[in-house]
Amino acid sequence: MLLIPCPWCGPRDDAEFAYGNQAHLARPADPSATTDAEWAEYLYFRDNPKGPFAERWMHAAGCRRWFHVVRDTNSHAILQVYKVGEWPDPAVLGGKELS
Amino acid sequence: MAEAGRRRGPTGKPRYSIFALARNALSYHENWQAAWRSPEPKPSYEAIVVGGGGHGLATAYYLASVHGMRKIAVLEKGWIGGGNTGRNTTIIRSNYLWDESAAIYEHALKLWEGLSQELNFNLMFSQRGVITLAHSEHELKEMRRRVEAIRLNGIDTEVLSTSDVKKLVPIINTDPGIRWPVMGGFIQRRGGTARHDAVAWGYARAADDLGVDIIQNCEVTGFLKDATGAVEGVETTRGTIRSRRIGCVAAGHSGVLAALAGFKLPIQARPLQALVSEPIKPVIDTVVMSNAVHMYVSQSDKGELVLGAGTDSYNSYAQRGSMNIIEHQLAAACELYPIVSRLRVLRTWGGIVDTCPDASPILSRTPVEGLYFNCGWGTGGFKATPGSGHVFADLLAHGKPNAIAAPFGLERFQGGYLIDEHGAAGVAH
Numbered sequence: 001m002l003l004i005p006c007p008w009c010g011p012r013d014d015a016e017f018a019y020g021n022q023a024h025l026a027r028p029a030d031p032s033a034t035t036d037a038e039w040a041e042y043l044y045f046r047d048n049p050k051g052p053f054a055e056r057w058m059h060a061a062g063c064r065r066w067f068h069v070v071r072d073t074n075s076h077a078i079l080q081v082y083k084v085g086e087w088p089d090p091a092v093l094g095g096k097e098l099s
Numbered sequence: 100m101a102e103a104g105r106r107r108g109p110t111g112k113p114r115y116s117i118f119a120l121a122r123n124a125l126s127y128h129e130n131w132q133a134a135w136r137s138p139e140p141k142p143s144y145e146a147i148v149v150g151g152g153g154h155g156l157a158t159a160y161y162l163a164s165v166h167g168m169r170k171i172a173v174l175e176k177g178w179i180g181g182g183n184t185g186r187n188t189t190i191i192r193s194n195y196l197w198d199e200s201a202a203i204y205e206h207a208l209k210l211w212e213g214l215s216q217e218l219n220f221n222l223m224f225s226q227r228g229v230i231t232l233a234h235s236e237h238e239l240k241e242m243r244r245r246v247e248a249i250r251l252n253g254i255d256t257e258v259l260s261t262s263d264v265k266k267l268v269p270i271i272n273t274d275p276g277i278r279w280p281v282m283g284g285f286i287q288r289r290g291g292t293a294r295h296d297a298v299a300w301g302y303a304r305a306a307d308d309l310g311v312d313i314i315q316n317c318e319v320t321g322f323l324k325d326a327t328g329a330v331e332g333v334e335t336t337r338g339t340i341r342s343r344r345i346g347c348v349a350a351g352h353s354g355v356l357a358a359l360a361g362f363k364l365p366i367q368a369r370p371l372q373a374l375v376s377e378p379i380k381p382v383i384d385t386v387v388m389s390n391a392v393h394m395y396v397s398q399s400d401k402g403e404l405v406l407g408a409g410t411d412s413y414n415s416y417a418q419r420g421s422m423n424i425i426e427h428q429l430a431a432a433c434e435l436y437p438i439v440s441r442l443r444v445l446r447t448w449g450g451i452v453d454t455c456p457d458a459s460p461i462l463s464r465t466p467v468e469g470l471y472f473n474c475g476w477g478t479g480g481f482k483a484t485p486g487s488g489h490v491f492a493d494l495l496a497h498g499k500p501n502a503i504a505a506p507f508g509l510e511r512f513q514g515g516y517l518i519d520e521h522g523a524a525g526v527a528h
Contacts, residue, residue: 001421002413015423019412021367040513044365044456048354050416073368074416 004069005081009062020056022046023068024087024098050074054088054098112308114219134300135307140314143341144172146495147333148348149319149356151175152184153295154473154480155348156302156313157488158495160218163309165489166496171311172342173303174335176318180299183350186418186450187481188373188395188407190386192229192290194249194256195523199506200459201252206503207486208289214485220301222293223400227385229290230264232435234279234391245522246285259284270382270436277434279392292386292397298484322360322470329468330360346471346495348487351416351451353474362466364474365512366453369410370420371478374428374447376439378402390522392431403445406432410452410478420449452477457517458524462491462500463509471495472509479524 002014028034028042047053053073058066070080070088079092090097112132113119123131146162148155151173162168173179191211193204215222233239242258249256264284265273273281303313314337321334323341332341347356357364378401388395393409408428411420425447433440455461455475460483462473473491476483490504500508511517 001423013423014413014421021414036513040365041363044512045363046365046367048364048367048414049358050352050355050368053414055414071413073414076415076417 002071002076002078004057004078006059006062006065007067007081007083008065009059012059012062016059016061018058018060020058020066023054023056052079052093052096054093112304115221134304135313138312138314140172140174140317140335140337140340141170141312142339143170143332144312145170145342146344146346147171147340147342148173148346148495149333150182150348150350150352151179151299151303151313151315152182152348152350153180153298153302153484154184154350154476154487154491155346156180156299156306157484158346158348158473158491159311159313159488160302160306160309161489161492162495163306163311166492168496169310171306172340173306173311173313174317174319174333174340175313175315176336178315179303179313180296183450183452183480184295184299184484186373186448187295188397188405189292189295189481190229190290190388190395190397190407191224191293191482192287193254193482194229194231194245194285194287194290195520196245196248197518197520198252199518200520200523201249201254202503203460203486203490203507204483205252205254205486206489207483210485210489211293212289214301218301218305220297220304222297222301224291224293226289226291227397228267228286228288229386229388230259230267230284230286232264232284232387232389232391233282234389235282238391239282241522242283242285249287254287255289256285256287259286267385268383268387270438271387272435272437279389279431279434281435286385290386295481298481302488319356319359322467324467327468330470343469344471344495345469346473346491348473348491350453350474350476350480353453353472355416357465357472360465360467360470364461364472364509365456366461366475367414368416368451369413369454370415370417370449371410371452372408372420372424372428372447372449374406374408374425375399375403375445376406376442377445379404379442382438389431389435392427392435394428394431394435396432396436404439404442410454416451418449418451452480454478456512458520459518460487460507461509462487462494462504462507464494464498464500465509477524
């Protein structure tokens with residue numbers, strides 16, 4: 001059970017949200033120029049850490065807006081909530097810089 | 100089974116039998132031998148299996164019994180069978196759509212059929228039949244197609260009408276006016292259940308008999324590689340252990356191990372929940388699954404109704420899920436089986452499953468020479484335990500996949516040859 005603080009609607013039960021998995025993935029700029037391995041990586045391979053994870057959520061039964069959450073996948077603690085277009089605090093991600 | 104009867108190994112434990120039971124009863128059951136040893140890890144092994152669940156222990160057992168290896172270690176970070184092996188709903192079936200899946204799951208089912216005798220351990224394997232329900236016209240049509248595909252692979256299965264289902268499962272609500280009406284289904288009569296803990300214990304005891312070191316409370320914290328990048332051992336919480344042949348069978352934690360080894364897997368760790376009711380008199384003597392409502396039910400020998408739920412949508416390693424999943428599952432249970440509405444829930448639990456994009460497993464070599472992974476079984480690994488172990492042992496022994504394992508390599512994600520079993524997986528990924 002997660003209590004997710006939607007940046008617009010406040011804390012709500014996770015049953016109200018849709019999950020978008022790993023955040024900050026960029027679609028290859030020129031898909032036809034990628035190798036099979038690069039395209040497979042983009043389609044199927046996601047980070048799957050035990051610990052802090054920057055992920056996307058959408059408040060499906062509320063404002064229906066997408067936003068980002070850094071959540072610890074082991075303790076379920078929500079470490080940071082931030083809007084689309086913003087970046088997570090590297091300290092929260094254990095020193096990992098996303099870009 | 101070709102291997103039956105060739106199990107008495109170096110430790111030479113006495114066989115379990117009715118006579119052993121009687122003999123030990125006379126001494127107040129105080130003289131039973133330990134079922135397996137608790138050895139200290141040796142500095143090196145011929146092969147190491149990381150993960151002491153059913154699949155890992157089966158792998159070690161077949162490495163010893165089929166491939167004649169003797170210096171094998173199973174490294175388990177907790178206790179054997181304490182992960183998904185002890186958390187599943189114990190359902191066994193092989194009614195999958197594609198030929199590749201049929202081959203591996205039917206291989207497993209055929210091994211199950213002789214496994215209690217082979218391991219000399221009562222796995223309480225019960226071929227009570229597995230029924231899958233259809234709740235819409237479309238689902239029924241799709242089901243007929245799947246039944247024909249399954250039969251073409253030589254696997255027993257048949258379509259059931261609503262009244263056939265009612266005859267087999269008298270407690271089911273076949274009122275056409277309910278939210279998810281029962282419009283028919285199909286059954287695999289050779290499917291059923293087995294005692295999940297016994298599977299881990301039976302394989303552990305049989306593997307130990309053949310000299311396999313089962314090392315518990317031993318978590319792998321890193322992989323050692325030589326100058327060429329090939330694996331040459333593991334760092335663990337109980338010291339360095341060397342081997343040039345390592346198989347990882349860690350279910351939900353496969354991604355963590357892959358990260359330690361320096362590569363990524365197309366796998367996401369998700370919670371999958373189940374629960375049991377308080378024990379009641381026998382009311383259902385088969386297994387009933389429903390893909391549409393994500394609910395499956397059977398009754399344990401103790402009388403508890405064993406109810407499986409769906410997965411949570413989010414990644415987790417916490418071995419627990421959200422309450423709304425349980426709520427959905429119980430709503431479906433109460434509608435389909437009205438007599439359960441006043442039963443109390445005895446306990447609920449969660450396990451971390453390794454879901455794969457095509458709902459099929461990965462049995463594969465990896466970018467690291469000498470390191471192999473058996474993972475991605477997701478929500479349905481228990482049924483495959485013997486087949487998975489048998490085929491993975493072959494991969495570890497020969498360094499290349501056999502005909503059954505070959506389609507399940509990691510290369511399939513680049514080649515586009517996915518084995519999409521979302522329809523047969525039972526639980527949505």
